[in-house]
Amino acid sequence: MSKRDYYDVLGVSKSAAADEIKKAYRKMAIKYHPDKNPGDKAAEDKFKEAAEAYEVLSSPEKKQRYDQFGHAGVGSSASGGYGGGNMNMDDIFSNFGDIFGGHNPFESFFGGGQQRGGRRVAKGSNLRIKVKLTLEEIAHGAEKKIKVNKLVVCKTCDGTGAKDQSSVSTCGTCGGSGQVRRVTNTILGQMQTASTCPTCNGSGQQITAKCNVCHGDGVVRGEETITINIPAGVSEGMQLSMSGKGNAAPNGGIPGDLIILIEETPHETLKREGNNIVYDLHLSFVDAALGLSIEVPTIDGKAKIKIEPGTQSGKLLRLKGKGLPEVNSYHRGDEIIHINIWTPKALSSEERNVLEKLRESPNFKPQPGKNDKSFFERMKEYFE
Incomplete structure (x- = not known):
């Protein structure tokens, strides 16, 4: 099934300014948020579709490529899993800090979203690499194996950051939920709000003894060989994205993405x-x-x-x-x-x-x- 035009998804024109795009996404995010539509698969799909459209149109660089090449310019699921279509719910919720001015209203009014278990999940940073292609490789597509120096999960502690299992305990402040809740009396009655636990920073766990290798970070510097499947017909300056192939995140969080910049090698004739x-x-x-x-x-x-x-x-x-x-x-x-x-x-x-x-x-x-x-x-x- 082909993807809908991102401008149609958000209901804006191609000449829409950044503020108008943000406003349109905010409206749809509130309307189709899973906590407001429990069990509604259609609403969840529209929520994800709007987040994918905003992820592209809110970036000047991605928006320019999308305007020039369409969906092919920002990734193709048919060519190795590139593109915004791989966004999970954690990726989507991470956008709310920008949309709502640093505050996610769903953390306060809906308890942070049960689909994420109430815990704050960190995300690793993205990596950028350049891949050179000959005209022949561009014509037929190519498979490249690239060695990437990046942050990887610490094998000693399996990314927990703890010396051993006995060094990990449930946070005493939030009870492992990653959030603290407060009840406030207002003229409308009692209102419950939730915020990230200040003790564990939303992880729900406390470490009493840190790993000797990663020193509690859960990640170390390492090298990984990544296979990149590049579709035929790419051009100089085009960027592809591989979800989850960037730097690993601390404490078992979500890894970042790998951004591949295409460079063309001049042909002899x-x-x-x-x-x-x-x-x-x-x-x-x-x-x-x-x-x-x-x-x-x-x-x-x-x-x-x-x-x-x-x-x-x-x-x-x-x-x-x-x-x-x-x-x-x-x-x-x-x-x-x-x-x-x-x-x-x-x-x-x-x-x-x-x-x-x-x-x-x-x-x-x-x-x-x-x-x-x-x-x-x-x-x-x-x-x-």
């Missing part, structure tokens, strides 16, 4: 223009005059083309479907072959005599047409 490929073919004026069959390089190997007799310099030939694919699409661009007539700089006396005789022939006199188009005009027609 082929140039990229959008999804089209351009190749400069150099011919001698003899071959151009007589015509011939010749092989040219493509992304998929060699292709044989026919040069018609009398071919002029600047002529453009097209190999349909020999360009690059669009992301998550079956459509491919073309390869454009630009004919260049090569003129020798050094001639033997015999060659010079032959050319001197040909110089006087009417067929060797320039005969430009009145409606000849420039190279840039022809290129513009192809790429439009």
Whole structure:
């Protein structure tokens, strides 16, 4: 099932300002919050859909990529699990501090959301890496194994931060819930509010003796080999995201994400223009005059083309479907072959005599047409 347009999800236009986008998300978050709609799967799906849309449109960088490439620009679940569609409820609730000015109203009025067990869960930081791809890899997609230096879960304590199991105890202040509740008398009656426990910072646990390796953090510096499946058709500057592959979070929290920045390695002979490929073919004026069959390089190997007799310099030939694919699409661009007539700089006396005789022939006199188009005009027609 295809995703809905993020602007339609929040009910805003593409020209909406950041404040308008935030206001629209706040309205939907309140309306479809799970604690206000217990057991309503449709409301929960709309709640997650709105959070995913806001996660993209609230970021200038992600919004720009989305406006340019659509859902493909911010990730594809069909290509290794990228994108906002992998947000869980903890990711979504972490946005409320920004939406409601540093205060999550659902912690006060709904007890923090039972789906999270009432405990505050930390999230690890995101990591950014660059991946270089050749045109061939971009054309067919690629699998890359990358060694990433990052924070990983401490194996000694399994991420608890404690020296041993006996060093972990239930927080005496909140009783393990991660929250403290207060009852306040108001003119409307008694009102119960909840806030993060100041003793355990929402974890619900206290550590009496810290792990000797991670010193209580639950994470250590390490290296992990990550397999990245990159879809065909990506372009320079595009970013992909792998959920949960960033830095590990302390005390068994949610790991951050891995952001992959795409870089293109220049090809020796082929140039990229959008999804089209351009190749400069150099011919001698003899071959151009007589015509011939010749092989040219493509992304998929060699292709044989026919040069018609009398071919002029600047002529453009097209190999349909020999360009690059669009992301998550079956459509491919073309390869454009630009004919260049090569003129020798050094001639033997015999060659010079032959050319001197040909110089006087009417067929060797320039005969430009009145409606000849420039190279840039022809290129513009192809790429439009």
